[in-house]
Amino acid sequence: MTLAPETTTALRLQLLLEDGWFTVCDPSLLTPGRGVAALLPDGRQVALFTDRAGRTYAVDNRDPFTGAAVLSRGLTGTHRGRPFVASPLLKQRFDLESGRCLDDDAVGVAVYEVRAA
């Protein structure tokens, strides 16, 4: 099926925040396997990813191990069937659905609900 041009441009990636859905960008700006960072109105940063099946994920962009806002620049992958991102700094992996760090049970990052609407 080919989407009509209007429908394509109307598609927006949105994050669920406290006060409702927040529009981030056009989904076409995401490359499968690669992330982008988005700035939230209150100054928080979110890392958004898409995989080859077109599923999207959003986690806090701040790497809890170093403090730098870089998770969006990590490589993604699949571990035991679940999607993860590896921090580009010290390479700890975070589950993209739960935010849990796969290499240290005590650490994790916040996750956000994300949709294309």
Add this chain to the structure above:
Amino acid sequence: MSMDTPTIVLVGHGMVGQRFLEALAERGLTATHRVVVLCEEPRPAYDRVQLTSYFSGRTPEELSLTETEFIEEHGIELHLGDPAESIDRAARKVTARSGLTVAYDTLVLATGSYPFVPPVPGKDAEGCFVYRTIEDLLAIEEYAKARATTGAVVGGGLLGLEAAGALKGLGLSTHIVEFAPRLMPVQVDEGGGAALLRTIEDMGLTVHTGTGTQEIVIGDDGAVTGMRLSDGSELPTDLVVFSAGVRPRDQLARDTGLAVGERGGITVDAQCRTTDPRVFAIGECALASDGRVYGLVAPGYEMAETVAATIAADEASFTGADLSTKLKLLGVDVASFGDAHGASAGCLDVVYADSRSGTYKKLVIGRDGELLGGILVGDAEAYGTLRALTGSVPPVAPEQLVLPAGAGAPVALGPSALPDSAVICSCHNVTKGTIRGAVTEHSCTTVPEVKKCTKAGTGCGSCVKVLGQLVNDELEASGVEVDHGLCGCFGQTREELYEIVLALRITSYQVLLDRHGREEARGGEGCEICKPAVGSIIASLAPTIGADGYVLDGEQAALQDTNDHFLANLQRNGSYSIVPRIPGGEITPEKLIVIGEVARDFGLYTKITGGQRIDMFGARVEQLPLIWARLVDAGFESGHAYGKSLRTVKSCVGQTWCRYGVQDSVRMAIDLELRYRGLRSPHKLKSAVSGCARECAEAQSKDFGVIATSNGWNLYVGGNGGATPRHADLLAQDLSDAELVRLIDRFLMFYIRTADRLERTSTWLERIPGGLDHVRDVVVHDSLGICEELESLMSAHVANYRDEWAETINHPEKLARFVSFVNAPDTPDPVVGFIPERDQIKPDLPLLTIGTRPQALGSARAGETSFLEGSAQR
């Protein structure tokens, strides 16, 4: 917590104290007890054993053993910088310096030791230090940097040598003054001491054994200027570190009337109970029931476990421990274990000594042939296995165990020979049986998993090697074929994947994964290990297999590590560094000025690198294209400091200027750098060209190094600096320019084809069957008949080289990624901040650690977001 919850008070939050808290938590006792900790130091427990690694770059944060989450999660009340001052045993109360008074049901003393300072005149002068805490190290470092060129350590024991190594590392010319006739008198015997002395002197440290310190000489300003020694001489020095042993900190116990030993240490029984049943003492402050005060961490850990078990009313006891040690500093291996001095009745020694190489090995063998202990100096390879064999009859004759490799059919006695009861990790008292269990019962398949599961190997680290062998043995024994695959996604090695990509002309990672990946990984996303590795293989072969050579096109973009993805090196605060190529280290004044101007205009920190070029640090991602537009315009190109590819070809000034030079080393270095620039390889590639045998360019420490001769060039390969330096091997001599280039072409392509992921040429050369001889056969004598193919692969690379940065800045769509925020392209990342340092900038790190924490979100998935911030991993 209700008022009648019993309270445990811990005095002292050192290594053993922390272990005690962990043991309480593991037994669930933190849930049933209120736990109060009085900690004298300004920071929670850290790894004192690894203290010296501070000088090799480990930060105090990285040394920490205490995670905030642990303390919070278990409701532990931790009072930093507030030591206990008195104990009222009748009222069962402890009073701290701040006035805080806590009533206890159980009191645990873990106050450790204090460094003993001999009562010599002047010992308190400015410039005198001890070596025990992070604060001591910070003070030594500051003083050494500000006002010392010479340092002396009083005491040549284990800690004294560590301290001396640290002083040397700080750039001081260093003396060790030891009263005993040899170094490390407690651990090694005379023969070992002699071997050790030789090696330590070879390192440039001056050792005075059999010499006492009589007085610290002080200048007019009250600071140390020297030491008067027992032989009447004066040793000029700016700094003194006392390391003359430790004494148990038992004053609190004495003051409250608990029994202490004659030579110090709080007297305890096998449950580590003092003479008051409500009070325990553990770690270095305790005098154990075998009459010993243990100055090592492993026995302290056992005491901590014993007390936790006793509180939980489980049975446990501590009746003594092994005193094995391994010195891990100064580059000399020194180990002693068991009955090292042969104190047992009727025992005999087996000794091997070679003072030329500074090797000394002694084994103490008991009446029935059992191994009782030993000393190893200069070569402690066998430490892990021997220590674990202690107490049993070794499976081979003892002399076989000490002879060096190559002499008289030595046996490689693997850990498979050990009994299950053998302790492999003495820091955490983990036996071989437990490690095997981790593999067989807890299905651990890698060393990191076994470490996490058993704690083995997470202390001093000296057992990690044996651990690795055991894990592999166990996997193989249980029929699991040890998996040599690249990662969880591919069962093939990198070399096999290279052959597949080349033979089948596969240009896409996804195709490779879906057709050749492990069953369970097909159709998935791959992982952070195979993506860059496959990306690199495809890039190396790009012109030959018909892939696009630009590393950021299409799918390739998603495979690259962040450095390659942004064509710059990521720094700790999320900013990037920029390294333009400066071939051979030669640069015109005009180009130097451009670098200066660009760095000034963008406020970048600049530094001359160890690779003869200039690094500019602190660029934000959105500045990278602007900076590169200026650099490309001035004729610069990417230096690939970010890639697993050719870095630099260093050169010396050579024949053109130097009176000794016999060839034009600069021209050759430039030619080579331009030929191999951009070549993607399993790991980075470094090279150098020296104009004569004096070797000013350090070519023999490079992956491929070239040294001029009067007849041409000598080619060396497999050199490495870095963590495990290796001298390069001579591959061929007196080559003409063309012969040299052709041979390097072949060598590099053969390496790229057959090496493992992240395997430098040095480790590759050591690993591949046949080693250097085999490589020479293949690339010089063409024994496999592949030289023509290797050469044509290289010519394809050379012909297709394009500068990545020039290509990037000319394509607006490729520039889209260079933003901090997809929804606010003009906003820079506020987390990236800088502060001034020596007229330039440096990252603002406090800002990072405080950072902006994500608030608990109503909208984020409930229950899954309540994490605390993570501290650095242990």
